[in-house]
């Protein structure tokens with residue numbers, strides 16, 4: 001790990017603008033500390049084994065159409081990085097891999113590059129290395145208040161984006177010492193943005209999930225999709241906890257909110273209940289089996305962030321190895337449930353147990369109907 005540290009984190013923090021420095025601190029913590037939720041909610045979902053699948057495993061198709069594009073599998077690498085000089089290679093490694101595999105990716109928040117154009121190359125590299133792939137641009141909901149139309153155009157042009165992700169990360173902002181907690185007017189700004197951007201806009205949480213109540217507020221917007229970014233995977237409260245640990249000037253509230261959020265599988269179900277737009281299931285997707293579970297619950301696509309970070313610090317082949325493993329596991333899950341086509345996963349029976357069952361029952365979602373379908 002020492003070598004990786006030198007490679008990614010070699011620039012003295014004093015030389016960096018604040019946003020850029022924060023990005024690299026997050027990356028460093030995510031690569032070195034345990035930053036995941038205490039509970040893996042996808043483990044509470046069980047797919048029912050089919051002892052007589054009656055399909056040819058070689059003929060299983062993972063191909064998925066999403067936002068008018070075809071993908072080899074319903075898997076994308078979620079928004080993570082860019083915005084610090086040393087992240088250029090990380091983004092390049094992810095981009096080369098998804099281009100090779102026919103998948104999609106998002107870049108991390110492009111805010112730092114708006115402030116400092118020399119950082120644009122840390123994002124531009126993605127389009128350079130993945131000229132044919134589906135790339136999502138990224139900016140925070142709070143930031144769009146401060147941005148002009150030209151700024152949004154710059155963000156999109158920087159990666160020649162196929163979609164624009166607007167992230168909601170109020171949990172992180174709230175527990176972060178320098179966080180921005182003014183959420184006023186965000187919905188109106190998102191609405192205006194949707195009306196004025198000519199690529200699909202995706203609303204994206206970053207690990208605390210989206211509820212049916214929030215979906216109802218978003219329902220009438222011209223959204224292209226929704227990325228649930230639910231709880232059960234990376235906890236940004238945990239990330240901030242480690243950041244504050246190093247600086248005892250600040251009050252450390254991160255541990256209290258470590259497991260805050262809507263479980264990712266519950267968020268998929270709640271969003272699907274309200275929305276008939278494409279849904280990305282994400283937050284704690286840790287295998288191809290989890291991908292199958294997310295699709296079975298109603299997601300169209302899945303997003304993976306943390307498991308890609310360490311491989312991306314090493315090289316393109318390392319990223320591809322992880323993604324190929326996900327693809328293989330997804331295929332096995334489909335074979336063992338007798339599912340030949342990815343869209344048919346949505347009809348297979350599944351069990352929901354444990355904490356997830358309790359959460360869903362209390363939210364008025366009948367879990368039995370999934371077991372009996």
Ligand SMILES: Cc1cc2nc3c(=O)[nH]c(=O)nc-3n(C[C@H](O)[C@H](O)[C@H](O)COP(=O)(O)O)c2cc1C
Nearest residue numbers: 078079080108109167206233234283284304305306
């Ligand atoms: C190091 C790191 C940096 C991230 N930066 C961003 C970001 O800039 N913008 C964003 O929308 N999400 C960001 N995320 C959140 C992820 O896109 C994803 O929603 C979240 O980590 C949950 O997925 P996971 O459990 O697979 O990690 C970041 C995640 C990680 C691990």
